[in-house]
Amino acid sequence: MREFPWTNPQGIVYDEGSWLQTIDELERMVDYPAFLERQAALRAEGRFIGLGLSVFVESSGESTAMGKAHDLGGIYHDTATVKMEPNGSVTVTIGLTTQGQGHRTTMAQVVADSLGVPLEAITVRAAESTTYGWGSGTVGSRGAVIAGGAVLRASNVIRTKLVALAASMLEADPADIDLVDGAAVVLGVPGSSVSIIDLATAVYFDQSAWPADFDPTLEATLAYDPARPIFSNGGHAMIVEVAPETGFVTVEKVFSVEDCGTVINPDIVEGQIRGGVVQGIGAALLERLVYDDSGQLVTTTLLDYHMPSMDFSPPFEIHHLETPSSHTPGGIKGMGESGLIAAPAAVLNAVNDALSHTGTVLHDIPITPEQVLRALRG
Numbered sequence: 315m316r317e318f319p320w321t322n323p324q325g326i327v328y329d330e331g332s333w334l335q336t337i338d339e340l341e342r343m344v345d346y347p348a349f350l351e352r353q354a355a356l357r358a359e360g361r362f363i364g365l366g367l368s369v370f371v372e373s374s375g376e377s378t379a380m381g382k383a384h385d386l387g388g389i390y391h392d393t394a395t396v397k398m399e400p401n402g403s404v405t406v407t408i409g410l411t412t413q414g415q416g417h418r419t420t421m422a423q424v425v426a427d428s429l430g431v432p433l434e435a436i437t438v439r440a441a442e443s444t445t446y447g448w449g450s451g452t453v454g455s456r457g458a459v460i461a462g463g464a465v466l467r468a469s470n471v472i473r474t475k476l477v478a479l480a481a482s483m484l485e486a487d488p489a490d491i492d493l494v495d496g497a498a499v500v501l502g503v504p505g506s507s508v509s510i511i512d513l514a515t516a517v518y519f520d521q522s523a524w525p526a527d528f529d530p531t532l533e534a535t536l537a538y539d540p541a542r543p544i545f546s547n548g549g550h551a552m553i554v555e556v557a558p559e560t561g562f563v564t565v566e567k568v569f570s571v572e573d574c575g576t577v578i579n580p581d582i583v584e585g586q587i588r589g590g591v592v593q594g595i596g597a598a599l600l601e602r603l604v605y606d607d608s609g610q611l612v613t614t615t616l617l618d619y620h621m622p623s624m625d626f627s628p629p630f631e632i633h634h635l636e637t638p639s640s641h642t643p644g645g646i647k648g649m650g651e652s653g654l655i656a657a658p659a660a661v662l663n664a665v666n667d668a669l670s671h672t673g674t675v676l677h678d679i680p681i682t683p684e685q686v687l688r689a690l691r692g
Contacts, residue, residue: 327383328371329545329647332573332635336369339633340551343569349553357671362556363566366664368656369549374574374648376454380543390456391539392449394464396425398472398532400518402496402511404431406438409449410461415650416582417457421465423578424644428469429476430493431510448537455546455648458578463538466643471534476513482525483508483516544639546647548572550591550656552628554664558690561683563599563665565628573635575647583649584632590653591630596622597654598661598679 344365353363373380377390395407406425410417418438426433441449449461473493480498481488490501498513500506516523517530524530551569556562570587577583600620604613613619638645658679665681666674674689 327543327545329543329641330637330639331371331545331547332637333369333547335635336547336549336571336573337367339571339635340367340549340569343571343631343633344551344553360558362558362668363553364556364664364666364668364670365551365553366660366662366667367549367551368659368663370547370652370656372455372546372548372648372652372655373543374455374546374650375459375540375544375642376450376456377460377540377543379540380454383543389539390450390460391537392456392460392464393447393535393537394421394461394468395447395533395535396465396468396472397534398429398514400515402431402435402509402514404429404436406436406465407447408438408461408465409441409447410452410457411449412440412452415452415457415586416579417452417461420458420578420582421462424462424465425469428466428473428493429510430498431496447535452650455650455652457648457650458574458646459540459544459642459648460538462578462646463540463643464536467536467538468534470643471536472532475517475529475532476510478525478528479513479516479523480508483513483523538643540642542641544642544647546572546574546649546652548574548635548649548652548656550653550660552657552660552664554661554668556665556668556686561686561690563661563681563683563686565595565599565661565664568628568630570630570632570653571635572632572649572652573637573647574649574652575637575639575642576645577634577636578644578646580634583634584630586650587632587653588627588630590651590655591657592622592627592653594654594657595626595628595661596620598658599681602680602682 356363381388392409397405421438422433422436425436477488477491480491486500491498497507497509517532548571553566555564606612639647
């Protein structure tokens with residue numbers, strides 16, 4: 315691929331990642347040779363299209379270690395409580411406030427994978443009052459990493475007890491027990507299983523089933539705070555068309571590659587990518603604060619301050635890479651800001667690529683029609 319401008323919007327200590335694979339995957343998704351042929355053909359017709367690429371490294375999972383790396387003080391751990399009742403239902407208590415990021419679904423999936431119970435058996439209580447878990451909030455892509463890490467640690471305490479009890483009841487080695495689809499099963503021995511509900515009931519009410527030195531509780535509260543900063547990576551490529559007569563820029567398609575470690579829920583990951591990228595496109599093309607000569611802000615309403623709406627959103631093609639972190643429970647890395655971080659730069663690069671044959675280079679965002687026309691007219 316041709317060379318593109320590179321920026322580094324965040325300072326780093328490189329974590330495990332798929333840096334070169336991200337670029338290779340974007341090139342494959344775009345079909346770069348075919349794009350170059352199409353670009354040349356359209357230029358001959360007087361149409362200007364361009365391809366912009368921007369890759370990023372995202373510091374994710376705001377933690378005490380991350381704060382120290384940024385010369386900030388404070389403690390940023392979260393706690394989580396996981397409790398299983400005798401009927402196999404599970405209550406999860408976390409300290410996060412949630413504003414639509416899908417935290418309850420994500421945390422329920424973490425517990426379901428750990429304990430082998432169905433999602434409908436899990437209730438997640440977010441920080442709706444001060445009586446719930448301790449947490450430092452959702453800032454810094456820390457939901458899945460920090461709160462999820464605490465939830466997984468607490469879930470694994472209960473998992474260990476269920477596995478030990480199942481091994482005793484099924485006369486098997488604990489290493490051969492797996493919890494899946496509502497049951498504890500002996501790997502490699504079809505038909506040798508016991509339901510999670512029966513296990514939970516036995517913990518509370520059947521002392522004869524307990525192994526030696528068994529603690530008959532199914533509740534754990536644990537905290538999590540990564541020992542080192544965690545980073546995600548990814549990139550966006552965008553195809554835009556610039557109308558030389560009006561200066562308007564249209565985003566034709568977005569290609570996104572994301573490596574947030576272990577993907578808990580692809581739909582939530584893709585939703586946050588789409589929302590963040592569209593926000594970035596808005597920053598690149600629409601949103602600006604305008605003051606009059608007396609210093610009075612004149613873009614004070616949504617009639618004057620333009621924001622992207624659903625009809626402004628372009629088609630997306632998203633690909634997930636998974637390089638699990640060896641430094642977090644479950645290999646999870648954050649991705650909350652991933653859509654927005656690189657999107658404005660990708661738009662600017664695409665516009666400059668569309669205008670490259672004119673010798674025009676734009677540097678500032680938002681890229682307004684007036685700005686494009688002034689540049690084209692010299």
